[in-house]
Amino acid sequence: MLPPFERFxxxxxxxxxxxxxxxxxxxxxxDAWQETFLRALRGYSSLQHGRHLRAWVFTIAHRVxxxxxxxxxxxxxxxxxxxxxxxxxxxxxxxxxxxxxPKERVAVVLRYGYDLDYDQIGEVLExxxxxxxxxxxSGVRRLRKEHR
Amino acid sequence: xxxxxxLDERFRDAAAAEGLLDVAYDLADSPVGTLFVAASxxxxxxxxxxxxxxxxxxxxxxxxxxxxxxAKRPLEDARRQLDEYFDEKRTEFELAIDLGPAADFTxxxxxxxxxxxxxxxxxxxxxxxxxxxxxxxxxxxxxxNRNPIPIVLPCHRVVGSNGSLVGYAGGLDRKRLLxxxxxxxxxxST
Numbered sequence: 001m002l003p004p005f006e007r008f009x010x011x012x013x014x015x016x017x018x019x020x021x022x023x024x025x026x027x028x029x030x031d032a033w034q035e036t037f038l039r040a041l042r043g044y045s046s047l048q049h050g051r052h053l054r055a056w057v058f059t060i061a062h063r064v065x066x067x068x069x070x071x072x073x074x075x076x077x078x079x080x081x082x083x084x085x086x087x088x089x090x091x092x093x094x095x096x097x098x099x100x101x102p103k104e105r106v107a108v109v110l111r112y113g114y115d116l117d118y119d120q121i122g123e124v125l126e127x128x129x130x131x132x133x134x135x136x137x138s139g140v141r142r143l144r145k146e147h148r
Numbered sequence: 149x150x151x152x153x154x155l156d157e158r159f160r161d162a163a164a165a166e167g168l169l170d171v172a173y174d175l176a177d178s179p180v181g182t183l184f185v186a187a188s189x190x191x192x193x194x195x196x197x198x199x200x201x202x203x204x205x206x207x208x209x210x211x212x213x214x215x216x217x218x219a220k221r222p223l224e225d226a227r228r229q230l231d232e233y234f235d236e237k238r239t240e241f242e243l244a245i246d247l248g249p250a251a252d253f254t255x256x257x258x259x260x261x262x263x264x265x266x267x268x269x270x271x272x273x274x275x276x277x278x279x280x281x282x283x284x285x286x287x288x289x290x291x292x293n294r295n296p297i298p299i300v301l302p303c304h305r306v307v308g309s310n311g312s313l314v315g316y317a318g319g320l321d322r323k324r325l326l327x328x329x330x331x332x333x334x335x336x337s338t
Contacts, residue, residue, distance in 0.1 A: 004209035004216040005169075007202075013156070018149035033151075034159045041168045044215055 002050040009037060012054065015114065016061050022109065023065045032068050036061040055120030058110065062124045096143065104139030111136045160219040170213030172222035175201065179234050179329075180322045183299075185223050188212050191244030192226050195297050197318040211248045230299065236329065239266035241300045248296070256280065257291045264305045267330040271309045293317050299326065 002008075016036055020029040039060050047056075093113045097105045103125060110116045110124060111132075121132035164172050171193065173186035184204050186194035193212060196204050201218075209216050225243065232238035245262070247255055256279045264270050272285040272292070281287070292303040298318060304326040308314045316323035327333040 002209075002214045004205045004214055006205055006217050009217065013151045014149055017151050017155075021149060030155055033155070034162060037159055038162060038166065038168065041163055041215060041217075045170075045213060 002044070002047055003053075005041060005044055008040075008044070008050075008053055008057075012057050013037065016057060019058065019061055019114070020065055024068060028068055028072075032061070032064045035064045039064065052120065055116055055123055058114070058116060058120070059124045062106070096147075097139065099146070100139050100142060104135045104142065107132050107135035108139040108143070157220070160217060161221055163217055164219040164222050168215060169217050169219065169222070170215040171208045172217060172219040173201070173205065173208070174218060174220050174223040174227065176223075176227045176230060178230060180299075180318065180325055183230070185226055185230070186216075187222050187226060188246045188248070190246040192297055192300060193246040193248055195299055197298070197322065212246075226300075233299070234329070239330075243300060245297065245301070250296075253279070253281070253284075253287065254291050254294075257288055258295065258301055261292075261295075261301050261303060261306070264302055266302075267332045269305055269307050269311075269327075269332055272306055272314070273309055275306060289314070302326075305330075305332065 013033075017029065017033045020032045020036070023029065024032055036057065040057055043060075047053075093109055097108050100108065106125060107121050110121045111118070116124070117129075118133040118136070119129035121136070122129040125132055125135070163169055167189065169189070171186050171188050173184060173194070176183045176185050181197055182199060184194065184196040184198060184201055185192070186204070186208055194204065194208060198204055205216050229238060229241050229243060233241070247258060250258070257275060260275055260278045264275075272288045273282070276282055276284040276288045279288070288306075292306055293315070295301055295303040295317065298304065304316060304323045306314075313320055313323055313327075324333060
């Protein structure tokens with residue numbers, strides 16, 4: 001049984017804003033945040049159950065962010081994190097992962113910052129759980145090398 | 149990161165403006181306590197004295213659909229009319245009503261109830277009779293007790309055949325207050 005949208009919204013609004021603030025400048029992040037929950041609302045009634053709501057809304061947020069970045073810079077495949085005037089939500093992790101390739105960065109932050117499992121991160125990245133695990137571990141390896 | 153109240157409100161307005169909600173709700177202060185007020189796309193569907201919105205929200209999600217969200221805009225008209233009623237500037241509500249999945253008898257009784265004028269009393273028996281079931285006074289009592297939109301559907305104007313107030317889902321104090329507001333309460337009513 002799905003929870004009423006109000007409960008779903010209250011549960012996830014803050015962390016989704018944090019996530020998007022890590023990806024986009026402030027104004028763009030706030031617009032993307034609203035678009036994320038409007039899209040969620042449009043699709044909400046057709047969900048079959050309420051089991052993977054958190055991964056689901058992260059997936060939507062991620063796609064909205066990608067759309068936004070593509071609109072402004074058509075060549076970019078994935079958003080880079082922490083653009084000039086935005087402070088990353090998970091400040092430490094955001095700073096630490098700044099130089100990672102975008103996919104690895106998203107995988108590391110969602111795994112260790114937001115505790116999503118690899119299948120869920122795979123959904124966000126529109127690939128598989130295996131690919132998400134590989135991206136995260138190669139990101140972590142890279143970080144170890146850099147911070148040795 | 150906490151969503152600011154202006155950003156939060158902007159989203160709630162946008163969600164309502166785009167017509168994406170099954171039910172919008174809000175809370176309103178009144179002389180009979182905080183009211184939970186809710187509307188579907190078709191009309192006002194709930195007023196409750198229950199101070200715990202969560203329970204109401206769950207109930208509405210089951211009856212009207214899961215897209216239930218607090219949003220001020222869709223309730224502005226209902227809130228304004230309620231304020232006017234409590235300020236004694238309004239004796240009739242001009243609001244569309246959505247009874248949702250109510251049974252036929254319930255619907256018939258509530259439609260009759262809606263026509264009981266401001267400041268006048270009727271009885272459970274009279275209401276049963278006008279709904280075509282003269283022996284169903286007790287069933288009418290049950291419908292009153294479960295009235296989804298008290299105040300606007302004026303179940304407080306329904307009393308026993310001997311003039312006693314009988315009962316009120318929101319408590320007899322509220323029934324008394326509403327009736328004296330309307331000037332309908334005799335001093336010896338209990």
